[in-house]
Amino acid sequence: MSLTLADARIVTPEGVHDGWLTIEDGRITHVGHGSAPGPGLSVGGRHVVPGFVDVHNHGGAGGSFPTGEQDKAREAVALHRRHGTTTTMASLVTDSIDGLTRAAAALAELCEEGLLAGIHFEGPYIARARCGAHDPTMLREPSPQEFAGLVKAGRGHVRMLTIATELPGALDTIRMAVAEGVIAALGHSDADYDQTIAGIEAGASVATHLYNAMPPLGHRAPGPVAALLDDERVTVELINDGVHVHPAMLRLAYEVAGPGRTMLITDAMSATGLGDGDYVLGPMRVRVDGGVARLVEGGSIAGSTLTMDVAFRRSVQEVGMSLPDAVQVASLTPARVLGLADRIGSIAVGKAADLVVLSDSLEVSGVMKDGVWITEP
Structure with missing residues (x-):
């Protein structure tokens, strides 16, 4: 099952960019800039950070x-x-x-x-x-x-x-x-x-x-x-x-x-x-x-x-x-x-889809663990 998060402000250690990401089988498979290439779940311009x-x-x-x-x-x-x-x-x-x-x-x-x-x-x-x-x-x-x-x-x-x-x-x-x-x-x-x-x-x-x-x-x-x-x-x-x-x-x-x-x-x-x-x-x-x-x-x-x-x-x-x-x-x-940086800790292709969606005031509005929503935004 594939899920695309669109209209996101994606935060990585390198910077912040407007974009989208795709999740398959609990892993991040694509991280893109700009508009998503297909339909997806819009997070309404909110920040997405790693868990x-x-x-x-x-x-x-x-x-x-x-x-x-x-x-x-x-x-x-x-x-x-x-x-x-x-x-x-x-x-x-x-x-x-x-x-x-x-x-x-x-x-x-x-x-x-x-x-x-x-x-x-x-x-x-x-x-x-x-x-x-x-x-x-x-x-x-x-x-x-x-x-x-x-x-x-x-x-x-x-x-x-x-x-x-x-x-x-x-x-x-x-x-x-x-x-x-x-x-x-x-x-x-x-x-x-x-x-x-x-x-x-x-x-x-x-x-x-x-x-x-x-x-x-x-x-x-x-x-x-x-x-x-x-x-x-x-x-x-x-x-x-x-x-x-x-x-x-x-x-x-x-x-x-x-x-x-x-x-x-x-x-x-x-x-x-x-x-x-x-x-x-x-x-x-x-x-x-x-x-x-x-x-x-x-x-x-x-x-x-x-x-x-x-x-x-x-x-x-x-x-x-x-x-x-x-x-x-x-x-x-x-x-x-912890020796886990190859699997978690940042938003990158191949890493676990452990994600947090944050409002402009940095309040939690959604949490995902291994591609499954704990709290859906």
Whole structure:
């Protein structure tokens, strides 16, 4: 079955053009300029962008990936798909090794179905001083042997590990993770500049939610922020919800790292898509007030209630990114980090028809996954 989308403003990393595209068997088969050569579904001059890719997401719609509950995970994925995220990686939080093993095994089944793009362990190998919304009683020193067991539980679907590079055993664990095809991400860390560089040299290539849960940028003690932004081997995550990072600091990171090394994430938790109230993030109790999630005890920010369409829109309207750059940081760069850029992340012939239709104000009006409408414009 073939479908042509006509009267579109197609956004690619190279630019924006008026045109059309054709989809067959879930793939993009033609991308053209001007008027479509035959009949098609008009999108009325609205923007068409690739589906968003979120590599750091704890849940939504009341579902929390750290619990490993498959039905709830499906609800979370469905919510984020309606907001344009067509590829989601499930992020866990610090828990017992048994708890993490069980959750990884359950989520691996959803990865095998194609519902999830992988599993991300955010903890337990993180710094007590920067643990944020993680249970400090469950933090552990990194162990390559122990992490190998978690990788085994994920049956080939563990894609990322967030780790504090200054902890004993961290560098060996980073090397082991990278050797197993797992992305090592530096975060929830109290490392200084040199310790961060050591982690990068060991193979770490991502900064977990840059600026958050790490020492701030300083002119005499530059800390991890400077090391992570300055190194061409590192891609930095940014939470653009207006709470986690000031737009000026987000703009600074984007201008230094560029769209090729910057990726938007949500860090969303179970309350996303719901109202204020009491929730949980792993074993921790969370209260959402005014859309901001914080721990009941201590008040630390506990993830977000952000969706990628909002992060995308803010990147254009508040940070000043061009539409092509916003597409790159929301779709293509995270797809590249996951090793999926040959299949998703941009509008190109041969890639999956994962598409989002956006109004002039960049509100979602349609979402397609593998050529099938989730929300029809």
